[in-house]
Amino acid sequence: MTASADAEAAANELTPLADYLGSVLRRLRALPPLDLDLTQAHGNVLAEDVVAPHSFPAFDQAAVDGYAARWEDISGGGRGVGYVPTQSGGPGGRNVRLNVVGDLGAASWRPVRLTPGACFSVAAGAPLPLAADVVVPVEWTDQGMAAVEIFRVPKRGYGVRRAGEELPAGTLLARAGTYVSPALVAVFAATGIGHVVVRPSPRVVIVATGDELVDVGRGSQPGQTVDANSHALTAAAAEVGALAYRVGICDDDPEGLRGLLEDQTLRADLIITTGGTGTGPGDMVRRILSRREGSRAGPVTFTEVALYPGTSLGFGTVGAEEVPVVCLPGDTGAALIGFEVLARPAINLLAGAEPVFRPSVRAHLLETISSPVGLREFRPAHVAERRGGGYTVQPLNGGPYTLSGLAEANGLMVLGERVTTAAAGSTVDVLLLDRRR
Structure with missing residues (x-):
């Protein structure tokens, strides 16, 4: 059997990404609604339709x-x-x-x-x-x-x-699932609304695991790796609109990890761990969270997903409150891609936001590229609008160099499992990243 045939056979044993995401997201439910003062509602998602009680303008x-x-x-x-x-x-x-x-x-x-x-x-x-x-x-x-x-x-x-010229009383101002923007706050206030019912912003706790990790402010040495993951994922969660809390570094100590996660369930709607998802001797997160107790399976299931970069992802619940936990790889580029495809949709779902996935466009590829067989690749890219309409996309560093590519990217090019080569001039799907620049 050739090397390419071996790779294809191995890929066929992986779970398709769409199937995996469907099975995970079906287990999540939006957080219970809260009645908030209008000044606190910005950044949340409406839990019910909002109708204008009064006209705007209120008088001629x-x-x-x-x-x-x-x-x-x-x-x-x-x-x-x-x-x-x-x-x-x-x-x-x-x-x-x-x-x-x-x-x-x-x-x-x-x-x-x-x-x-x-x-x-x-x-x-x-x-x-x-x-x-x-x-x-x-x-x-x-x-x-x-x-x-x-x-x-x-x-x-x-x-x-004239009175009611812009918004007559009884106008549907916004539907459930709408993000409360500053302009929408103004509309609510102008029509006499002081409180709205929203889904609260999810509280997301980020934990980096590994004996090799050291905090930022120094360079990596043999046997040491600077913890970029917890900082990056905290920023990514905040970008989605979550209340993000960075716990920091947890050593590969079984009891320490169990105790830390148990403590965090008291203030978290979602926990994200990074590192330890593989099957190597040091992958403590997978060994601890997937361990069977008696005849019961562990609370977290780890799955080999047809995803590149990073194939090992974990999902389940921890603690008596059964707080959802997402386990991402330790490689920083793979962790950020894993966040995009799994954690970000989970946060949006908890927040009641629609849609849960990023918007996408079809774009003309400017450069011929190859992609691993049997894996759905998410490659950093720069997407631009063409003067005559449509989009072009320039691929950036991917694979083992995904981190440097992501720093420049405003999009993620998606190459399906059956794509091994994408020719220049072909059309590909691109997820649009929200870069506030």
């Missing part, structure tokens, strides 16, 4: 600074003091003049009515006088105080915002 109001008037008085149909203007003045070059009978600001509350030939000086946001149907901008007038001369005539309704 001026949209610009100017003079609130009756359009018939300035268009020739009323009894304005002066003559009728056009866009550059009225007949014979004469302009309309109206009596200014008062001033209205945003804090004005007494209802007033316009009479023929009169107007009110108004500030943007001020209640509109009854019978007013136009606001003449200040710059189209001589800015008079007792009487005002109007140089240009706006269309009827200009500068006026």
